[in-house]
Amino acid sequence: MATHQTTIIDIARALGISKSTVSRALTGHANVNEKTRQRILDMAAQVDYQRNQLAISLLTNRTGTVGIIVPEFISFFFPKVIIGAQEEMTKSGYNVVICHSNESYETEVANAKALLASRVDGLIVSHTKETRNFDHFKVFQRKGIPVVFFNRVCEDMNVSNVTVDDYNGAFRAVEHLIQTGRRRIAHLAGPDTLTNSRNRLNGYRDALKQYGLPIDPELIIAYDLNLDKANIYVNHLLNLPQPPDALFAINDPTALEALNIAKRRGLCVPDDLAIVGFSDDPMSALIEPGLTTVAQPVNEIGQQAAYILLKQLLAKGDDFQPERIVLPTNLIIRGSTVKPRSGDL
Amino acid sequence: MATHQTTIIDIARALGISKSTVSRALTGHANVNEKTRQRILDMAAQVDYQRNQLAISLLTNRTGTVGIIVPEFISFFFPKVIIGAQEEMTKSGYNVVICHSNESYETEVANAKALLASRVDGLIVSHTKETRNFDHFKVFQRKGIPVVFFNRVCEDMNVSNVTVDDYNGAFRAVEHLIQTGRRRIAHLAGPDTLTNSRNRLNGYRDALKQYGLPIDPELIIAYDLNLDKANIYVNHLLNLPQPPDALFAINDPTALEALNIAKRRGLCVPDDLAIVGFSDDPMSALIEPGLTTVAQPVNEIGQQAAYILLKQLLAKGDDFQPERIVLPTNLIIRGSTVKPRSGDL
DNA sequence: CTGTTAGCGCATTCAC
DNA sequence: GTGAATGCGCTAACAG
Numbered sequence: 001m002a003t004h005q006t007t008i009i010d011i012a013r014a015l016g017i018s019k020s021t022v023s024r025a026l027t028g029h030a031n032v033n034e035k036t037r038q039r040i041l042d043m044a045a046q047v048d049y050q051r052n053q054l055a056i057s058l059l060t061n062r063t064g065t066v067g068i069i070v071p072e073f074i075s076f077f078f079p080k081v082i083i084g085a086q087e088e089m090t091k092s093g094y095n096v097v098i099c100h101s102n103e104s105y106e107t108e109v110a111n112a113k114a115l116l117a118s119r120v121d122g123l124i125v126s127h128t129k130e131t132r133n134f135d136h137f138k139v140f141q142r143k144g145i146p147v148v149f150f151n152r153v154c155e156d157m158n159v160s161n162v163t164v165d166d167y168n169g170a171f172r173a174v175e176h177l178i179q180t181g182r183r184r185i186a187h188l189a190g191p192d193t194l195t196n197s198r199n200r201l202n203g204y205r206d207a208l209k210q211y212g213l214p215i216d217p218e219l220i221i222a223y224d225l226n227l228d229k230a231n232i233y234v235n236h237l238l239n240l241p242q243p244p245d246a247l248f249a250i251n252d253p254t255a256l257e258a259l260n261i262a263k264r265r266g267l268c269v270p271d272d273l274a275i276v277g278f279s280d281d282p283m284s285a286l287i288e289p290g291l292t293t294v295a296q297p298v299n300e301i302g303q304q305a306a307y308i309l310l311k312q313l314l315a316k317g318d319d320f321q322p323e324r325i326v327l328p329t330n331l332i333i334r335g336s337t338v339k340p341r342s343g344d345l
Numbered sequence: 346m347a348t349h350q351t352t353i354i355d356i357a358r359a360l361g362i363s364k365s366t367v368s369r370a371l372t373g374h375a376n377v378n379e380k381t382r383q384r385i386l387d388m389a390a391q392v393d394y395q396r397n398q399l400a401i402s403l404l405t406n407r408t409g410t411v412g413i414i415v416p417e418f419i420s421f422f423f424p425k426v427i428i429g430a431q432e433e434m435t436k437s438g439y440n441v442v443i444c445h446s447n448e449s450y451e452t453e454v455a456n457a458k459a460l461l462a463s464r465v466d467g468l469i470v471s472h473t474k475e476t477r478n479f480d481h482f483k484v485f486q487r488k489g490i491p492v493v494f495f496n497r498v499c500e501d502m503n504v505s506n507v508t509v510d511d512y513n514g515a516f517r518a519v520e521h522l523i524q525t526g527r528r529r530i531a532h533l534a535g536p537d538t539l540t541n542s543r544n545r546l547n548g549y550r551d552a553l554k555q556y557g558l559p560i561d562p563e564l565i566i567a568y569d570l571n572l573d574k575a576n577i578y579v580n581h582l583l584n585l586p587q588p589p590d591a592l593f594a595i596n597d598p599t600a601l602e603a604l605n606i607a608k609r610r611g612l613c614v615p616d617d618l619a620i621v622g623f624s625d626d627p628m629s630a631l632i633e634p635g636l637t638t639v640a641q642p643v644n645e646i647g648q649q650a651a652y653i654l655l656k657q658l659l660a661k662g663d664d665f666q667p668e669r670i671v672l673p674t675n676l677i678i679r680g681s682t683v684k685p686r687s688g689d690l
Numbered sequence: 691c692t693g694t695t696a697g698c699g700c701a702t703t704c705a706c
Numbered sequence: 707g708t709g710a711a712t713g714c715g716c717t718a719a720c721a722g
Binding site: 007008009019020023024027029051052054055056058059060 | 714715716717718
């Protein structure tokens with residue numbers, strides 16, 4: 001530590017020139033004698049010179065870095081979104097730093113503060129399931145730093161966001177269950193703090209309504225997405241006097257958990273219990289039977305979030321109208337709802 | 346943009362005092378009149394003051410941030426390691442930024458440069474499968490910024506690293522296959538740029554040797570971990586005149602791919618083909634038959650990496666002796682190598 | 691083509 | 707207990 005960082009002054013001194021010239025040469029400025037430039041570049045390489053981004057950012061009030069905050073990244077969803085976003089940002093010369101809030105409101109606030117303190121130029125975020133207060137994001141807005149939400153969005157902030165059509169995806173999933181003969185369809189929902197969770201629940205409800213099926217509160221359970229507990233709720237549903245003949249789960253991990261429980265209880269999926277998930281986790285195609293699920297264009301979510309952020313970054317102070325992108329979902333039918341006809345495999 | 350960021354000077358002016366006092370109050374320094382301090386704190390809150398970490402870092406030559414570079418984070422392994430590392434670093438007041446090299450050498454170099462430019466205090470890294478030149482990491486060393494490798498380590502740098510006992514894990518996996526009667530055991534290995542890949546290959550070899558089995562080059566295939574190609578190699582192996590009766594795969598995704606191919610070809614796993622993976626991906630327990638695999642203490646890898654980094658960060662300039670931690674692995678036996686006895690499920 | 695000067699926002703001496 | 711002055715490393719006017 002404390003090993004003196006080589007600066008442009010060191011280079012300037014070593015070469016007997018001024019630091020301005022060094023700076024110009026290093027930043028690829030014109031107006032530098034070709035020979036001088038070469039000497040500077042050589043010397044810089046020789047002494048391991050690395051520009052100090054801190055100083056530059058302090059000066060230019062621009063870091064060239066955007067932050068992404070995600071609540072988790074164990075399931076494939078968030079990593080894929082991040083990759084999509086990162087690709088686009090990198091193309092435009094932005095650096096991306098990723099923060100992991102771990103579904104903790106406190107950590108999320110700390111992340112936001114750290115990113116604000118390090119003066120990121122923009123922020124892409126999907127909030128935790130605990131987040132009810134969005135003040136830590138509103139600060140960014142007030143300071144003119146663009147924010148884009150995705151997946152889980154904040155409805156009372158006037159910011160851009162990227163979502164999928166959760167309502168319609170859920171609707172079609174439940175419709176599919178009805179059309180294949182199910183009448184008692186349960187829904188293992190997410191916490192009502194999450195917009196996507198609420199929208200999926202509404203899609204579920206409306207599908208039942210539209211097909212004249214009763215909405216049985218007994219069959220709707222909202223839980224905190226903690227997989228350990230999914231276990232309890234699925235068993236609870238299956239132990240009901242009139243158990244469901246189908247389950248629409250808030251996401252694939254939950255659905256896969258349900259699928260395993262059903263199998264372990266000796267139920268036949270899809271005959272005794274049909275199951276539908278959400279997101280098309282790669283695991284859904286590997287398991288047996290395959291899991292019917294509502295696919296999301298995951299990579300594209302990240303891309304779109306990046307596009308919007310870039311647009312907003314470019315627009316600068318000008319009054320930028322927030323955009324709200326809704327991407328389509330796609331029902332993928334597999335063995336957990338429909339028996340494969342022989343020969344299909 | 347360009348909305349003037351509120352600084353301590355703004356606060357000082359508003360209160361008719363000097364910025365020094367404001368600075369002292371804000372950093373929790375002693376020697377500030379209690380009343381003055383309160384006025385300053387109130388004003389700071391009122392105007393949304395956020396300290397500019399860039400300026401502080403520039404001044405103190407310390408950012409309080411460490412970087413983590415990982416080659417991918419779609420599989421569960423790297424995210425879990427990151428979470429483990431992040432927990433520890435956060436406890437000690439460090440901020441963690443994550444970079445994703447996407448298995449691209451070029452991106453990795455860019456990441457390293459960016460982290461260096463933003464003056465991270467330390468670096469935790471697992472390099473890409475393309476990385477043969479480690480100059481972009483050696484710069485950190487030369488500048489006195491501690492580096493800790495994990496999982497995939499650089500052997501010709503004198504730095505700390507955290508690995509698992511890949512050799513022994515592989516050895517015991519292959520031993521298990523031999524002890525359960527397999528004689529033609531194939532190995533779908535990783536690229537020889539990766540230390541863990543090489544160590545696992547050695548473990549495989551030595552197990553065969555120790556049990557007097559021939560090492561058949563035909564049964565050893567090193568591939569680039571690109572899952573699309575696993576397909577080709579597995580089929581190639583199964584099409585051999587004398588196909589293998591067991592496969593030890595470099596990691597679980599590869600093993601799962603193999604398992605699916607075997608099933609699709611109508612083979613019975615484990616009778617016709619036994620399969621072992623590496624890492625105990627959660628998917629391994631879900632699939633049927635369950636995948637026998639060599640488990641790694643994933644979370645602990647991250648923790649240990651963080652511990653070492655923190656120790657090194659504390660040691661500062663003092664000559665710090667690099668540590669090399671090797672964590673144990675654990676063979677988990679499932680249905681892909683051993684038929685469950687009835688009743689076991 | 692090159693040198694001089696002036697800050698970016700802040701913590702930290704040193705005075706008082 | 708407080709203010710004034712200094713400089714972290716750099717870029718961008720401004721003069722030659």
